[in-house]
Amino acid sequence: MENANEDTNKIKVGDFVIVQRQGYTKLHKIKAQSNLILGSFHIEMDNVIGERYFDTFQMKNTSNSKKFYTLEKVNEVNSVVESLNIEKSGTDNRHIQVNAESQGLSKEDIDKLKDEQFGSSNIVEQLVNNSKTFNMKTEYSQEKYLKKKEKKYFEYIVIRRPTIRLLAQMFYRQDPTKTLGIRVDDLSQILNHANIHPEGNHLLYDSGTSGLLPAAITNLxxxxxxxxxxxxxxxxxxxKNAFMAMQFPQEQVERCTNVNLYSVLRCFYQNKDSYKKTQDTEIDNSCEEPAQKKIKVEDGEEQLPKKSWQIDNERACRILSNRVDSLIITSKEHPVNITKELLQFLNGNRQFVVFNILKEPLMDLYNYLKSREDIISIRLCNNFMRNYQVLPERTHPEVNMCSGGYILTAYKLSC
Amino acid sequence: MSFEGYKDVIEEGDSVILYLTITQVYCVKAQPKIVNKKGNLVDNVFQTPFGALKCFDLIGKYYGSKISLSKGWGYVMQPNPELWTITLPHRTQIIYTPDISMIVLQLEISPGSVVIESGTGSGSLSHALIRAVKPHGHLHTFDFHEDRVKTARDEFQEHGFGKYVTVKHHDVCVNGFGDDLDNKADAVFLDLPHPWLAIPHTVKSFKDTGGRICSFSPCIEQVQKSCLILSKYGFQEIQTTEVLQTQYSVQQRTLPVLNLECLKVSKEEAELEKQIKRDVTKVMSAIPPASVPGHTGYLTFATMPPVWARNVQLNLSDIDDCNNE
Structure with missing residues (x-):
């Protein structure tokens, strides 16, 4: 057991990892030899192979090129804020004048420092020593200055195993349109309101959340x-970026069937024989009479072998014809037609969730659902989420906020 | 047994959600008799604004079907953690769905996870946690109030969740979570008046591979103390957040339109024009309620790193969600 655990915690070639440098994260696939571009840094990733998730690595300058860094595993880190000995602090900022001369080091000097040995402890100390105003700053202001500079020259990265939380935050930070504007709190509510039990069949229409929605549902x-x-x-x-990144075991991957909306519905309406027949051979194998079987085999000889998308379509249609236990729609498109079509596959006594970044399309959907007699408890909501800076004597909401999208939830009756 | 999985038909003993209108949702039990407040066994009749409901009559009906009442009708639905949250009997303050959703996602809970919760309270969050950890996982939930422990245990049993949860009567601030949970937990949730007293005990409960913690506190002073302790005990990615939800009512409103053009012509002409034009317009709008909850509680999340990374004190707490490249 111990050995098995050891292995799953080791970083291997082929793994998807999240590289974290302070608050910044990026998804990366480990190859035998690979480089990662993290902001302005080009990092050679070879040294993380064989180490464990959550290990910390220091970025080291390489001799041959200025921008290239290698990684070295470390067991301790130097924190600027703690290691620096601050002798003097001011009481307020009345004597501090803003001008170009407050920092004695020029940009060239700093670049030189960076090239010699990149790292916050080294550079920040020099910056502080050459600052004419640092000792006049208040204690809090000094700490803020150090944190800001440390962040800029921070030389440590951590390798994380991807999780839904990390992926959702990463995509949203990089660009909210990558997840159709679904923020982490939106995602959490979409999933919760869909009442996903591990034993049910679930239906998702997703027009592009970088695979976050299928990954999150498969995870649940x-x-x-x-x-x-x-x-x-x-x-x-x-x-399927997020889906791949989660590296689900094969049996779990196989229980997510990806199908094209048009092609699966065409199959459902116009090709009923294809999936019904397969169902018979699959399920009734044991009780089927040999004679019948023979006929089927003969029939089959004429046909071309089925393509994998056809098999997926048929599998999906078989599940759809028995109806599903949850329905989630996260679409770029106007949701009314999609919802109207897919609702027929939802069992009665189940809930469904529709997300849109805009309120108006969901208002249209709300009115449409109101006109149906088999839909109750229609709710349209949106969320306000804000993060806090929590520090002694300096607790306040964070300066930046972002607005989320809209979620419509409702129940279908069984009649 | 009605919370487990998806069910079609109401059986005797099931908890059933009775939906009348969006604001009138109740939970009743499909059984002939019930113990009243005085402790006597009486006929289980539920009084609704639309007439009385004999709960025994629900047995055999389909979940999701319409039922008639003497002065109207209602719908019977299978309960789930979200419906339970809005219908459960309050024994304490409860946590609502927007916060619950965030907790489940941020604690990175999935089937198979082992989760510790304290306190159990009225079990609003517990139901969502159990749905997320089953079928292979387990919830260990603690409360220092003996009656609440007993009631919660009975409730989980009745709801078919008994095998996924252990309810213990225990003051975790004083006694911790018990040696039997050492290195067992993937996630810990604290809703306590003094979470900073329980946080030190959580460290040894986490698996060697680490995990996530969440503390729910209504007051910012509690958050400040908790954050200091979390950081002292080696937690990383400490982040405090709050989530508030607004529900909209979609309505068509009719607004009068002022005709100011008529001022440019003589009175007689204007009169004529006025007769032709209707001076109203219709707009579709999503209207927030006049008053919405402005605060529930602060959610503080943090990560306990795996054992091999616990010595490295790295400041990962500067997570900045919003476009801060």
Whole structure:
């Protein structure tokens, strides 16, 4: 058991990892030899292979190139704020004048320092020593200055195993449109309101959240359970960055069926024989009479082998014809037609969730659902989320906020 | 047994959600008799604004179907953690769905997770936690109030969640979580008046691979103390956040339109024009309620690193969600 654990915690070639430098995170696939561009840094990632998740690495300058860094595993880090000996602090800022001369080091001097040995402890100490105003700053202001500079020249990174939380935050920070504007609190409520039990069949239409939604639902369905997800998408290939990053075990991956919305519905309406027949051969294998079996085999000889997308479509149609236990729609498109179409596959006595970044399309949907007699408890809401800086004597909401999207939830009756 | 999985037909003993209108949602039990407040066994009749409901009659009905009442109708639904949160009997202040959702996602709980919760309270969060950890995981929930422990235990049993949860009567601030939970937990949730007293005890409960913690506190002073202790005990990525939800009512409103053009012509002409034009317009709007909850509690999340990384004190707390490249 111990050994097995050791292995899963080791960083291996082929793993997707999240590289974290302070608050900044980036997804990276480990190859035998690979570089990562993190802001302005080019980092050679070879040295993380064989180390463990959550290990810390120091970025070291390489001799041959200015921008290139290698990584070295460390067991302790130097914190500027703690290591620096501050002798004097001011009481307020009345004597501090803003001019270009307050910092004695020029940009060239700093660049030189960076090239010699990149690292916050080294550079920040020099910055402080050459600052004419640092000792006049108040204690709090000094700390803020140090934190700000430390962040800029921070030389440590941590390798993390991707989780839904880290992925959601990462995509949203990089660009909210990567997840259709779904913020982490939106995601949490979409999932909760869909009432996803590990044993059910679940239906998702997602027009592009970098694979975050299918990954999050598959994560809730869990490994070694009975649950199944049908993930409908509008294109030829679905987005699956987040899904790949989660590195689910194979049996779990297989319980997420990715199908094109148009092609699966065409199959459902126009090709009923294809999936019904397969169902018979799959399920009734044991009790089937040999004679019948023979006929089927003969029939089959004429046909071309089925393509994998056809098999997926048929599998999805079989599940859809038995109806599903939850429905989530996160679409760029106007949601009314999609919801109207997909609601038929939802069992009665189940809830469904529709997300949109805009309020108006969901108002249209609200009015449409109101006109139906089999939908109750329709709620339209949005969220206000804010983070806090919590520091002794300096607690306040963070300066930046962002606005989330809108969520519509409702229940379908069974009649 | 009605919380476990998806169910079609109401069986005797099931908890059933009775939905009348968006603000009138109740939870009743499908059984012939019930113990009243005086402790006597009486017929289980539930009085609704639309007439009385004999709860025994619900047995055999389909979940999600319409039922008639003497002065109207209602719908019967299978309960789930969200409906339970809005219908449960309050024994304490409870945590509502926006916060619950955030807690489940931020604690990184999935089927198989082992989660510690303290206190149990009225069990609003517990139901959502159990749904998230089952079928292989487990919830260990603690409360220092003996009656609440007993009631919660009975409730989980009745709801079919008994095998996924252990309810203990225990003051975790004083006694910790017990040696049997050493190195067992993936996530810890604290809703306590003095969370900073319990935080030190959580460290040894985490698995070697580490995990996540959340502390829910209504007051900022509690948050400040908790954050200091979290950082002292080696937690990382310490982040405090709050989530508030607004529910909109979608309505069509009719607004009068002032005709100011008529001022440019003589009175007689204006009269004529006025007769032709209707001076109202219709707008569709999503209207927030006149008053919304402005505060529930602060959620403080943090990460306990795996054992091999616990000596490295790295400041990962500067998570900045919003476009701070």
């Amino acid at each position: 369905i869990g490994s070694k359970t009975e649950g199944h997800l049908i993930h409908m998408h509008p294109g030829n290939e679905c987005q």
